[in-house]
Amino acid sequence: MAKPKFPVPIEKNNYYEIDITGLGHEGEGVGKVEGFTVFVPRALPGERVKAKITKVQKTYGYGRLIETLVATPDRQEPPCPIYHRCGGCQLQHLSYEAQLRHKRQTVVDALTRIGKLEGVKVHETLGMEEPWLYRNKAQVPLGEIDGRLAVGFYAPRTHEIIEMQGCPIQHPYNDEIVHTTKQILQELGIKHYDEQTHTGLVRHIIGRVGFHTGETMVVLVTNGRKIPKAELLVEKIRERIPHVVSIIQNVNTQQTNVIFGRETVTLWGNDTITDTIGDIKFDISARSFFQVNPVQTEVLYGKTLEYAQLTGTETVIDAYCGIGTISLFLAKKAKDVYGVEVVPEAIEDAKKNAALNGLENAHFEVGGAEVVIPRWHEEGVKVDVIVVDPPRKGCEEELLATIAEMKPERVVYVSCNPSTLARDLRYLEDHGFKTVEVQPVDMFPHTFHVECVSLLVRDRISG
Numbered sequence: 001m002a003k004p005k006f007p008v009p010i011e012k013n014n015y016y017e018i019d020i021t022g023l024g025h026e027g028e029g030v031g032k033v034e035g036f037t038v039f040v041p042r043a044l045p046g047e048r049v050k051a052k053i054t055k056v057q058k059t060y061g062y063g064r065l066i067e068t069l070v071a072t073p074d075r076q077e078p079p080c081p082i083y084h085r086c087g088g089c090q091l092q093h094l095s096y097e098a099q100l101r102h103k104r105q106t107v108v109d110a111l112t113r114i115g116k117l118e119g120v121k122v123h124e125t126l127g128m129e130e131p132w133l134y135r136n137k138a139q140v141p142l143g144e145i146d147g148r149l150a151v152g153f154y155a156p157r158t159h160e161i162i163e164m165q166g167c168p169i170q171h172p173y174n175d176e177i178v179h180t181t182k183q184i185l186q187e188l189g190i191k192h193y194d195e196q197t198h199t200g201l202v203r204h205i206i207g208r209v210g211f212h213t214g215e216t217m218v219v220l221v222t223n224g225r226k227i228p229k230a231e232l233l234v235e236k237i238r239e240r241i242p243h244v245v246s247i248i249q250n251v252n253t254q255q256t257n258v259i260f261g262r263e264t265v266t267l268w269g270n271d272t273i274t275d276t277i278g279d280i281k282f283d284i285s286a287r288s289f290f291q292v293n294p295v296q297t298e299v300l301y302g303k304t305l306e307y308a309q310l311t312g313t314e315t316v317i318d319a320y321c322g323i324g325t326i327s328l329f330l331a332k333k334a335k336d337v338y339g340v341e342v343v344p345e346a347i348e349d350a351k352k353n354a355a356l357n358g359l360e361n362a363h364f365e366v367g368g369a370e371v372v373i374p375r376w377h378e379e380g381v382k383v384d385v386i387v388v389d390p391p392r393k394g395c396e397e398e399l400l401a402t403i404a405e406m407k408p409e410r411v412v413y414v415s416c417n418p419s420t421l422a423r424d425l426r427y428l429e430d431h432g433f434k435t436v437e438v439q440p441v442d443m444f445p446h447t448f449h450v451e452c453v454s455l456l457v458r459d460r461i462s463g
């Protein structure tokens with residue numbers, strides 16, 4: 001490790017009193033000791049805390065919160081009994097109002113520090129009226145605690161399962177799916193997967209719920225094809241979880257943290273569940289991306305549509321389209337929409353969803369957005385609006401370069417990571433676009449995640 005340029009003022013295992021001035025990008029408190037940055041998980045802005053240093057790096061350190069010497073009025077008692085050990089949420093100890101404030105600030109900080117963007121209007125975060133029980137998907141690993149089968153999320157930065165009885169941000173059906181299925185696996189003596197020895201069978205139980213239809217899907221991710229007593233397993237799941245319409249097995253035999261493998265088999269019932277967003281119906285298969293917070297998805301897509309400013313004559317590209325959710329919203333107001341997405345099953349869903357809703361002007365293609373869209377451009381496709389909604393790593397530079405060359409009137413950038421959003425907005429600003437406004441939307445209450453919709457317009461002076 002390279003030597004620091006000046007003496008580091010903190011030492012591992014020593015105690016320091018620190019004034020917390022901000023929140024880091026994973027929800028940790030951030031303060032300084034003699035100008036040196038220290039991250040203290042669970043400490044909050046406005047607080048003075050005593051922390052024990054656990055890690056010292058060249059330019060920053062980590063501390064464990066020992067005592068809150070001066071608490072902020074924004075601090076609250078987390079409702080979840082395992083909050084302090086589980087790594088699922090990071091902000092339950094902060095009032096919801098303050099969470100929304102800090103999420104906006106995270107966006108402003110990223111835009112100014114990373115994107116070097118000045119004068120962009122960042123709106124107040126749009127939050128939920130009831131920010132609990134909002135998740136439509138639970139992906140829960142299995143393990144063993146004291147010789148018993150256990151389900152729960154991992155403790156932060158570990159693979160230690162923190163056993164849970166219920167999760168206050170999950171739809172209650174998902175809790176039921178996870179716990180009942182675990183119980184059935186235990187009764188049938190079906191082994192959980194052990195990642196240390198790469199033996200055993202069931203890696204994850206996944207529950208998916210259609211909020212508006214009440215349909216649910218149970219997915220078992222297994223380390224191998226053969227499930228002992230598979231028929232009995234299916235029978236018991238159907239008997240004890242009455243809302244299940246789809247029981248799926250996904251095979252993942254790789255030594256990896258990636259949850260899904262390539263092979264998916266329907267053990268019983270439908271291949272998909274159905275849900276609606278607004279007046280559009282969607283079929284969703286096990287591996288397809290579908291926004292996890294259906295209430296806020298309507299808010300997010302509403303904003304996306306507003307920023308797209310469609311009048312019915314436009315040709316629109318929806319890059320990273322998943323199962324065509326945004327595409328179909330746009331298709332109702334545009335001449336044509338072209339969606340592109342890398343997961344083949346998602347594109348199959350997207351095509352079915354377009355047909356299901358009678359939308360003939362939505363067209364879909366499988367492939368990397370950074371490969372397919374440059375090809376469309378070469379083929380002479382002309383577009384008025386491009387919507388992008390990439391994963392956390394943001395857009396590939398090839399795609400951004402093509403967007404700049406295609407010169408759409410507007411780009412609507414939906415992002416779940418303010419850092420890569422800021423990086424990509426910088427690129428687009430340097431290549432003929434102007435960022436007009438950014439709307440943070442709270443898709444993931446009580447976690448550090450923040451989603452944003454940004455509107456960019458073609459800058460006629462430079463572009």
Ligand SMILES: C[S@@+](CC[C@H](N)C(=O)[O-])C[C@H]1O[C@@H](n2cnc3c(N)ncnc32)[C@H](O)[C@@H]1O
Pocket residue numbers: 289290291319320321322323324325326340341342343346367368369370389390391416
């Ligand atoms: C944040 S999701 C957005 C999905 C969709 N817009 C929605 O709201 O449901 C990102 C999507 O990008 C897809 N994806 C990841 N890398 C991609 C790439 N290089 N090209 C196209 N799609 C990609 C993922 O499979 C995922 O469906």
